Each structure stands twice: as C-alpha cells, then as structure tokens.
Amino acid sequence: MTSKKTGYLLGAVAGAGIVTAAMAGAGMRLPAANAQEPHLIRTSGAPIFAPPPGAPLSFADIFEQVSPAVVSINVTSKIDPAQLRRQIPGLPFDIVPRGAPNGDDDDDNGGSGSPPAKGKGSQPRLPTQQSAGSGFFISPDGYIVTNNHVVENADTIKVVLKDERELDAVVVGRDEGTDLAVIKVKGGNFPYVNFENSAKPRVGDWVITVGNPFGLGGTATAGIISAYGRDIGETFVDYIQIDAPINRGNSGGPTFDVYGRVIGVNTAIFSPSGGSVGIGFAIPADVADSITKQLISGGKITRGYIGASIQNYTAEMAEAQGVPGQKGAIVADLVQGGPSQRAGLLPGDVVVAVNGVNVKTSSELTREVAKAKAGDVLRLQVLRDGKPRQVDVRSGVRPTEQQLAANDNRSGRGGAGSDGASGAQAPVVLGLSLSPLDEAARRRIGAEAAVRGLVISKVDQSSDAAQKGIQANDILVRAGDRDVNAASDVSAVVEGAKKAGRQSVLVGIYRGGRTIFLPLKVSG
Numbered sequence: 001m002t003s004k005k006t007g008y009l010l011g012a013v014a015g016a017g018i019v020t021a022a023m024a025g026a027g028m029r030l031p032a033a034n035a036q037e038p039h040l041i042r043t044s045g046a047p048i049f050a051p052p053p054g055a056p057l058s059f060a061d062i063f064e065q066v067s068p069a070v071v072s073i074n075v076t077s078k079i080d081p082a083q084l085r086r087q088i089p090g091l092p093f094d095i096v097p098r099g100a101p102n103g104d105d106d107d108d109n110g111g112s113g114s115p116p117a118k119g120k121g122s123q124p125r126l127p128t129q130q131s132a133g134s135g136f137f138i139s140p141d142g143y144i145v146t147n148n149h150v151v152e153n154a155d156t157i158k159v160v161l162k163d164e165r166e167l168d169a170v171v172v173g174r175d176e177g178t179d180l181a182v183i184k185v186k187g188g189n190f191p192y193v194n195f196e197n198s199a200k201p202r203v204g205d206w207v208i209t210v211g212n213p214f215g216l217g218g219t220a221t222a223g224i225i226s227a228y229g230r231d232i233g234e235t236f237v238d239y240i241q242i243d244a245p246i247n248r249g250n251s252g253g254p255t256f257d258v259y260g261r262v263i264g265v266n267t268a269i270f271s272p273s274g275g276s277v278g279i280g281f282a283i284p285a286d287v288a289d290s291i292t293k294q295l296i297s298g299g300k301i302t303r304g305y306i307g308a309s310i311q312n313y314t315a316e317m318a319e320a321q322g323v324p325g326q327k328g329a330i331v332a333d334l335v336q337g338g339p340s341q342r343a344g345l346l347p348g349d350v351v352v353a354v355n356g357v358n359v360k361t362s363s364e365l366t367r368e369v370a371k372a373k374a375g376d377v378l379r380l381q382v383l384r385d386g387k388p389r390q391v392d393v394r395s396g397v398r399p400t401e402q403q404l405a406a407n408d409n410r411s412g413r414g415g416a417g418s419d420g421a422s423g424a425q426a427p428v429v430l431g432l433s434l435s436p437l438d439e440a441a442r443r444r445i446g447a448e449a450a451v452r453g454l455v456i457s458k459v460d461q462s463s464d465a466a467q468k469g470i471q472a473n474d475i476l477v478r479a480g481d482r483d484v485n486a487a488s489d490v491s492a493v494v495e496g497a498k499k500a501g502r503q504s505v506l507v508g509i510y511r512g513g514r515t516i517f518l519p520l521k522v523s524g
Contacts, residue, residue: 063220066260068191072160072212073133077153134211134253137192142185146252148174173295176401177236182295195289196261209244211253221245231363239281240264246280255282304372305398307338310362313350316519320504328352329362332515343393353381385481427487430520431463432456434487453477464521478508
C-alpha cells in the first residue's frame, strides 16, 4: 500500500539502534498505578504468581506453536541513482545504497568496500537497496503470504526460516488493491498456519504478532484488538486495528489469536514519526484468504467498475441539501462513455445503497462495486434533488491502480491571469467573484470543452470559500440542485437556502480536470 497521511508502510531500517533503556529494571516487579495486582498462589512448593482472570500467564505456548511457520523476507531491488542516500518518511523501506557511483562500494557478500575496477569498457553497476519484511507459510508445499509492497520491485527474494535455512523465492502473484502477495520456495513439509475466517476475536481480546521488525527476525509482541472496520485511506480493506507493537519489517507477518489461528496480515502503522506508537493495522483473514487463493490458482484479481469519481457525503453537505443525517457517497465526476454515464447517473447524485446494501462512505461504495464481475448489473439507490430513485449500472472491469493514477493526472490549470472580467467588476456571491467561462478563459485555464460554469476570478479571503481552499481560476460548475451559467443562478440558490433556514449550500468546483463538492456557508 501507499502511505496515507500518517499511516506508514512497514519495512526494515538498516542499522537501527536497540533501545536498551526499555530493559532497565528487568527481573523486578514495579507497581503500576490503578493496575490489578497478580494473584499470589501458594502450593506445597514455592509460591507462584498468576495473572488476573482472563489474562494469559504466558504466550510461550502460542509462540512455540506458530513461530516455525513465520519467515523473514530479505529483498534486493535496483533503485534510481537519483534516490541514492535519501531517506524518505513514509516509504516502505529506508534506502541503503550499494554499488554507489562515487566509488564507495560494498559487494554482495559484504566485501572490503574497495572501489570497483574501472577499466576500459567497464559498465557501472546499478545501485541496489536491501529491504526486509515478514511472511508465513499457508501450505506445506512452500506457499508464503506477505505484503505486495515488500516484494513488488524485487530482483531477488531470500526467505529465512526459523531454523536459519535461507531459501530462494519467486513471486506467484500480487494484488496492489489489498497489498497482498504470494511467493513460493522449493521444497516440502514446511510448517504452516491457517486463516481463521469465522471465529473472530472480540474487541479487547488478546492477539500476538510474529515477524521481522528492523531485520531482527523471529520477534513476538502481544496486545489486544482495538477495533474492526478501520478506514485508513485504502480502498478495498476494512482493517483490524491492533495495539500489539509492530514496526517496519513486520509487513506481511501474521496476527494470531490465542489459539494460534491467523486472524490478520500486518500491513500498516499509525505514526507521526514512522516508528511504532502502538497502533497497527492488519488485513482481515477472510480478505487475505480469498485473495491469496485466487493468486495461487493463477487467477487475475478483477474488480467491478462504474466509471465515477466519488467522495464522502458529509453531514454538512446533507444539511445544505435539506436531508440532515443522510449518509452516502456523492458523485463528483463521470468517465466519458463509462458505465455510469451510459446508465444515466449524474454528478451530484448521492448513492446510498448498492444492491440493497446501505453505503455510508465512498470507501464502502467502492468495495460494494468491486465485488461485481464484468457485466453484472448494480442497482444503485440514489438521491437526486432530494428525491430517491434507482439507477441500474452494468459493471465494467476496474483498471489497474497505475492506469487510474494516470487518468487522475490530467492536464491542470494554466497560469494565473485576467479572465476578461476583473474581480472588481464581476458579481460576488458566497465571497466568490464570478465571471463567464468564455473561450479565452477556457484556453487559459485548460478546461475541457464539456465543462460548463463560471470562472472564479477572485476569492474573498475572509469567506468560508477561502477557508475551504477555493482559489482564483477554479470553475464553479454547480450550486444546490442545478448547473450554473450565470451569477444569478448562484444567487437564487443562496436565497432559497436562506428561506429554507439552511446554513450552507453545496457547490461543485472544477479544478485540474476534476470536480469536488463543498458545502459553503451562506453568511458570515
């Protein structure tokens, strides 16, 4: 996965120091404020301590049972020389340059560091990076589950077992959408573990994680499940939040319940600094089991697609449209000629259910659509102008993440300049100076021919519009329940909102090839 806000992918950091202060006071029991003291049990022999009811005395039996199936994964991949000696927060791994063109060179076997020979006709070696992650056997014949971001750029993959055997591995299949991958080593009779798809632990139940943090290998940590259904910005996964400490290098490692069953695959951490603060996220076992089975069978992971850009329908948006409390996903843009446009879906429609399943967020809508196969009919329940209706969309096949990213990087706006009407002369509504979108303005801004609306020539910096990030040269394409072609259209919507006692109006803003909806306050 890619990093989102403060959610970082996990990886190993070469040469990381070990904080020994954490081990100070080992061997003595320190009193904890408001903590329940262990029970002192006296037998015929020496007294022993027992934990409070519900807490395990030790995780040793679980670790002994499952740890042979957990492996360390060491990856070598080539890097762009321009990235040498950079460490970028949020990347899955810190870069460790090898074969650098400045003459500082360590050979692949940990050599002397002498400069490489530079005889006539010699070719400089491409620099490589060493990175590490975790994984686990899911079958005795060598199939291993890990994260896609651990192996996606790998030139070579080495798997290190608990007994210190080192085996070469190859990639069987990868899925960027869920950040899962399957690799395979030669051999048989490997210890393996199973996914648990039905008997989910409860929030507050104990879990244990095993993996390769910071390249240390075979490390176990324990904690509890904090929550289910966490949305951390990724599209196809409702993550499990756990508080067992996991760090870079734990990527792809398993989370076990107290019976030694895999209930998740460690994928991300929440951290302002990139290090563990005790909050981690795991892909649920049912998702991981389904995806990995498809990858092993050689099947390509395909997902449904309706060709619409969507965003969360917020409480302020719902209030602005007179449907307070309504949740869903609002349609911002449609792909020209795509499934949604052919079916009659419109920008501004609010999707509230798919095939009878209610959706509260844009992520939930995307997941429901993704379940469809090409050709399936998706029954979308939408609100249009505050009235319910059904739109039937025949699903297509979702493009790859790279293709979607390329589509998002469409030509942006041109440089700033006059649009033919000065801010002083243009009508002002909602703190926005609005001018017609003539051909000169269209060419300067880079707006497509199909775009209709009003050019924003100036924004009052004291307005709610400025606070929401609206800028000069944005295009106002919609206000309330209508497309806009004149400032009077916007004024009419504002007056209607005031008469209805609403505090905001919903507007559509076009910028750089995309539309986004924002609620703007009608006064203040």
